[in-house]
Amino acid sequence: MKAKFILIFLLQASLGFSTIVSDTIYINSGFLVTDSDSFPVLSYNDSPVFNQGNYVINIQKDDTLLLSIKNNHSQKHNFNIKSISGIDTSAISSGSLKTISITGLQPGGYIFYDSYDYNSYLGLASAIVVKDFLHKHYVLNVREFMTDWNFQLFNLAIPSSSYLPNCFTFNGKSYPDTKMDSSANIMGNVGDTIIVFIVNTGMHHHAIHTHGYHLTILNSTKESHKIGRSKDSFPLYTDEVLTLRVVPDQPGMYPIHDHNLISVTNGGNYPGGMITMFHIMP
Amino acid sequence: MRLIIIFILTGYSLVYSQPKKTFELVSKMDGIHFLDNNDSTYIWGYSFYNSEGSLRPKLPSPTLMVSEGDSVHIIMYNTSGEGHTIHLHGLDADQANDGVPQLSYFVSPHVDTGNYRIVAKHAGNYMYHCHVTSTMHVTMGMYGAFIVKAQGGVNQVYTGGPAYTKEYIYFTSDMQKSWNDDYMSIGPFNKYKPDRFLINGIEKNQLFQDSSQVIQAQTGDTVLLRLINLGYSAVKYEFPSQLNATFITNDGRVLNPTEKSDTLTLFPGERTSVLLYFNSSYTGYIKVHYHNLYQMKGIGFNEIGINLYSPSLIEEQAILTKNIKLYPNPTTGIVNINFQIKENEKIDIEAVLFDVSGKIVKKDKLLNQKESLDYSSLSNGVYILKLISGNFSESIKIIKH
Ligand SMILES: [Cu+2]
Ligand SMILES: [Cu+2]
Numbered sequence: 001m002k003a004k005f006i007l008i009f010l011l012q013a014s015l016g017f018s019t020i021v022s023d024t025i026y027i028n029s030g031f032l033v034t035d036s037d038s039f040p041v042l043s044y045n046d047s048p049v050f051n052q053g054n055y056v057i058n059i060q061k062d063d064t065l066l067l068s069i070k071n072n073h074s075q076k077h078n079f080n081i082k083s084i085s086g087i088d089t090s091a092i093s094s095g096s097l098k099t100i101s102i103t104g105l106q107p108g109g110y111i112f113y114d115s116y117d118y119n120s121y122l123g124l125a126s127a128i129v130v131k132d133f134l135h136k137h138y139v140l141n142v143r144e145f146m147t148d149w150n151f152q153l154f155n156l157a158i159p160s161s162s163y164l165p166n167c168f169t170f171n172g173k174s175y176p177d178t179k180m181d182s183s184a185n186i187m188g189n190v191g192d193t194i195i196v197f198i199v200n201t202g203m204h205h206h207a208i209h210t211h212g213y214h215l216t217i218l219n220s221t222k223e224s225h226k227i228g229r230s231k232d233s234f235p236l237y238t239d240e241v242l243t244l245r246v247v248p249d250q251p252g253m254y255p256i257h258d259h260n261l262i263s264v265t266n267g268g269n270y271p272g273g274m275i276t277m278f279h280i281m282p
Numbered sequence: 283m284r285l286i287i288i289f290i291l292t293g294y295s296l297v298y299s300q301p302k303k304t305f306e307l308v309s310k311m312d313g314i315h316f317l318d319n320n321d322s323t324y325i326w327g328y329s330f331y332n333s334e335g336s337l338r339p340k341l342p343s344p345t346l347m348v349s350e351g352d353s354v355h356i357i358m359y360n361t362s363g364e365g366h367t368i369h370l371h372g373l374d375a376d377q378a379n380d381g382v383p384q385l386s387y388f389v390s391p392h393v394d395t396g397n398y399r400i401v402a403k404h405a406g407n408y409m410y411h412c413h414v415t416s417t418m419h420v421t422m423g424m425y426g427a428f429i430v431k432a433q434g435g436v437n438q439v440y441t442g443g444p445a446y447t448k449e450y451i452y453f454t455s456d457m458q459k460s461w462n463d464d465y466m467s468i469g470p471f472n473k474y475k476p477d478r479f480l481i482n483g484i485e486k487n488q489l490f491q492d493s494s495q496v497i498q499a500q501t502g503d504t505v506l507l508r509l510i511n512l513g514y515s516a517v518k519y520e521f522p523s524q525l526n527a528t529f530i531t532n533d534g535r536v537l538n539p540t541e542k543s544d545t546l547t548l549f550p551g552e553r554t555s556v557l558l559y560f561n562s563s564y565t566g567y568i569k570v571h572y573h574n575l576y577q578m579k580g581i582g583f584n585e586i587g588i589n590l591y592s593p594s595l596i597e598e599q600a601i602l603t604k605n606i607k608l609y610p611n612p613t614t615g616i617v618n619i620n621f622q623i624k625e626n627e628k629i630d631i632e633a634v635l636f637d638v639s640g641k642i643v644k645k646d647k648l649l650n651q652k653e654s655l656d657y658s659s660l661s662n663g664v665y666i667l668k669l670i671s672g673n674f675s676e677s678i679k680i681i682k683h
Contacts, residue, residue, distance in 0.1 A: 163576060166472045205516070205575040207549040209371070211380055214535060225541065231533040232372045233551030235516070252377030253385050259551035260514050260575050261417040261471070268470020270417045 021059050024068040027077050027092075027114075027124065029154075032145070034174035036267030037167055039147040040154040041123040042114075048072055053172035053183060054126035056139045057112070061132040065102040071095060077119060081128065082111040082239055083221065089115060107132035108219055109139070109197035109241040118153050121145075123172075125201035127241070137195040138186050140256075142236060142274065143202040144168045144263065163203060168263040168273030175264070175275035184276045186256070190248050198234070198242040206236040206263065210246075212254030212278055219243035233259060248280040301355035301399065303348045306331035308359045309366040309389070309412070313339040313423065314612065314681070315462075317478060318486040320638060320664055323462040325423035328368075328410075331359060337610060341483030342453050343410075343426030349435045350405040358396040360389045368398050369413040370428060371512075371551065372534050375400045381413045388414065402430040405440040406534030407508045407553035409453070417471040421461055423483075425512050427451050430534070439506060439530040439555050446506035446557060450497055452586065454548070455480045456513040456572060476514055479572045479582030489584060493677070496587040497568075499560045507556040511548035513572065515581060519546045520569040522588070525558040549575075565590050606669070612681035615658025617667075621651050632670040635680070638663065657682055 023046075030050030032041040046055045048070070059065050069092055071077050076091045079100065092098045107130045114124035127139045144165035152159050168174060171184045178184045188194050196215065200206055214230045222240040234242060257264050258274035266272030313325035327339030348354050358368050365388045369381035379398045380386045389396035412424035429451065432438040438445050456476035461468045478485060482495060489495045499505050511517045521527035521544045529541040532554045546554060565588060572582030607620040621629055631648040633655060643665065646655055657665075657680070665680045 164473060166470070168472075203576065205549075205578065207516075207551055207575070209551045211369075211382065212374055212377070214374065214533065229532060229537065230535040231552075232374070233533055233549065233553075235547070235549040235552070250374075250376050252380075254377065254380065255382055255385070259549070261420055261550075262474050262514060263472075265417060265471040268472045270415045270471055 018062060018064060019060065020064045020066055022066040022068070023057055024070060025055055025057070026070045027073050029073050032123070032167070032169070032172060034167055034169075034177065034266050035272060036269060037147050039145065039150045039167070041145070041150060041172075042073060042119060043123045043172065044112075044126045051172075053181065054123065054141055056126055056141075056183075057128040059105070059128070059130055061107045061130055063130070065105075065128075066099060067102060068097055068099040070097045076116070077114045077124065078116055080113055080115045082113065082241075084110065105130045109199060109243055111199050111201060111239065111241060113201065118149075118159075120201065121203060122150060122153060125199075127197060127199045129197060133195060135193045135195050136188060137197065138183070139171070139197045139199065140184060140208075140276070141171050142169075142198060142200045142206050142208070142258075143172075144204050144274075145202075165202075165204060166265075166267055168258065168265065170274055170276050174266050174273050175271055178276040181276075186246075186276075186278045187280075188248060189281045190251055192248060194246050194248070196244045196246060198236060198244065200236045200238055200240050203238060204260075204263075205238055206274070207259040208234045208236050208242075208256065209259040210234075210254070210256050210278070212250065212252060212280070213246050213248055215244040215246045217242065218245050246278075248278070251280050251282040252278075254278040254280075302352040304355045304357065305346050306357045306359070307343070307368070308336040309362055309424070310336065310339045311362040311364065311422075313341065314683075315341045315423070315483065316488075316664060316679070316681070317459070317484070318488050321459070323457075323459055324465060325462060326362075326412075326419065327423045328358070328426060331357075338612065339423070341423045341480070342455070343424070345427040345429060345451060346410065347429045347431065348402045349431045350402055350433045350441050352402045352430075354400050354402055356398040356410075358389060358398070360394050360396065361392060363391050365390050365394075365414050366412045366419065366424065367396060367414055368410050370398060370400055370408065370410050372406075372408040372553065373400050373402070373428065383414055404534045405430045405432045405438075405443075406531045407451075407510050407555060408534055409510050409512055409553070411512060417474070418465070418468050420512065421457060421468075421474065421514075422465060423457075423462075425453075425455065427453050427508070427510055429508060437506075439557065440536050443536065444530060444557060445504065447503045448499065449506040449508060451508045451510070452481050452570075453483075453510045454513050454517045454570065454572075455483070455511075456515055456582065474514060476572075476581065479513070479515070479584060481570060481584050481586065485584060490587055496589050497558075498589050498591040499558075499564070500591055501560055501563045503560040505558045505560065507558065508553070509546070509548060509556060510553045511550060513550060515572040515574055516550070516578065517548045518571040518573060519548075519556075520544060520571070521546070521556070521558065522564065522566050522568070524562065524564050525560065528557045528559075529554050530557055531555040563590050564588060606676070606678075608667075608678060608680075611678075612683045613657065614683065615656060617655045617657060617680060619648065619653045619655065621648075630671065634668045634670065635660075636666045636668065638665070
């Protein structure tokens with residue numbers, strides 16, 4: 001029930017055509033399940049059915065996004081975009097639907113999130129991609145959890161313990177479950193140009209390491225002086241959006257993983273957590 | 283016709299070309315490592331294969347140094363009780379040579395051999411480490427630097443790049459010592475909390491006691507630092523502003539433009555080549571801060587010393603150091619020393635053994651190319667062997683067990 005339709009109309013003769021893209025996201029609650037844990041989270045989905053992977057909004061450059069947000073959770077929520085001002089961030093009460101219009105987003109990747117309390121930590125943070133390129137792209141949403149915190153927060157308690165995460169996810173999944181998630185596995189052929197957006201919606205900084213290839217930084221929202229560098233190990237600060245380009249020069253399967261090696265675990269056991277793969281065909 | 287010739291040549295080179303550099307390593311789980319204040323713990327690692335029995339691993343494992351364009355073959359013999367691999371971090375190996383057990387292969391315990399082949403395409407700094415249960419095997423110490431020098435091994439940061447007069451490798455890592463002390467009960471892995479912060483395997487005062495860790499420079503020198511971080515922390519370097527620190531490569535690629543800054547942060551896995559320009563004489567320190575990856579809290583600190591030197595003294599010292607082979611160390615009693623000398627060169631070295639309190643416990647005179655020192659009557663512990671020749675001396679730590 002992907003409520004997505006496109007209206008095209010003449011805005012102004014002098015500006016040419018502008019596209020209005022409608023999309024609907026649902027704020028759902030449910031359990032995030034890994035090999036070792038099951039704990040409550042919130043998620044943005046494209047249907048009223050809970051999915052532990054967050055929905056990513058994709059639009060084209062110059063599109064106007066008409067976004068409806070349906071709150072299926074028992075608490076109030078809001079909608080915001082990191083580093084973008086002028087967004088209507090007023091409350092969306094439980095059960096209600098709110099539609100907002102977003103225009104003028106420059107091409108690139110953005111984090112949209114809920115700015116109330118711990119809601120972003122609990123899962124309400126995902127990405128909007130504004131495309132001005134034709135290449136295939138992927139989004140990796142990087143987030144860690146401390147499962148005790150989630151149980152406490154869902155009981156409306158303030159977390160009492162210091163933050164020692166025990167669950168590490170790419171797109172809401174922990175290895176080996178990332179293997180089954182087409183959104184988290186970067187597929188392509190030798191010579192393809194593939195754009196990879198990596199967004200950090202967790203509370204830890206991360207260190208993303210790619211085997212097999214060096215990737216070029218097209219944009220970093222935290223360290224713009226590193227744009228243009230070709231690297232295999234990427235600092236990923238909290239709230240950062242990294243835009244990377246890879247042109248694979250060899251076939252094979254190669255891991256992409258957090259090199260802070262506490263993060264390649266599930267519930268303290270190796271391997272798990274933040275591991276996914278490149279799958280590159282000749 | 284031309285196409286066919288190219289094909290044949292390519293085929294030839296793939297099948298028959300001999301690697302330019304071959305390294306034979308043994309993966310081992312029997313290392314004993316000394317930290318500041320003579321604290322010791324267990325480490326695992328790789329040591330060079332030696333037909334007479336390979337030595338216990340050191341921290342970090344030996345630096346593998348090649349030149350740009352070299353085809354490299356690393357042979358890893360695993361005689362230890364657990365499986366290991368070698369991952370060539372940043373070298374973009376193909377899948378078969380990537381050292382990831384699930385995707386490449388697993389080098390089984392006791393009798394297995396791993397073969398890793400790559401071509402070193404880009405000058406710069408890399409590392410190798412085990413990729414089996416990485417969280418554990420890395421913290422146990424299974425890592426070392428892998429350096430690709432410019433073509434022909436010349437002193438340029440990259441082929442055709444800026445020249446340097448001297449180079450130093452600083453490999454940062456960390457350790458939760460209780461894990462190494464009792465590696466049978468490591469974990470849960472997400473609770474790793476480092477309490478030892480290392481540069482080239484050592485910390486704090488050790489970095490000053492070992493003269494090879496101190497930057498020795500004089501006016502006019504351009505010093506290349508090869509900075510490699512494989513800790514669980516972000517490492518922040520603070521360079522003295524007088525030295526105009528300039529970053530030339532990062533993760534094995536040339537930076538264009540280069541970056542000038544007095545601070546550099548390396549996240550786990552990152553490497554950077556930094557040039558320091560000694561335009562005037564300078565003595566001081568590089569500060570090295572370790573931050574956790576949660577709110578970047580400072581959790582550790584080290585300093586790298588910078589000394590002015592008198593060139594003649596250091597050159598002699600370097601010659602002395604380079605040409606000494608000392609084994610086994612740790613030893614149960616006999617320590618063999620071999621000197622590589624030029625023809626007609628005379629050896630006249632005094633070997634003075636100190637205990638940790640600085641007391642002389644034994645003196646020997648070394649006059650031959652091969653000498654054996656008998657320390658079997660001494661009690662177990664750490665000693666410093668000072669080799670003195672004329673005005674020059676070199677200190678080597680010896681462990682008796
Ligand atoms: Cu290992
Ligand atoms: Cu690595």
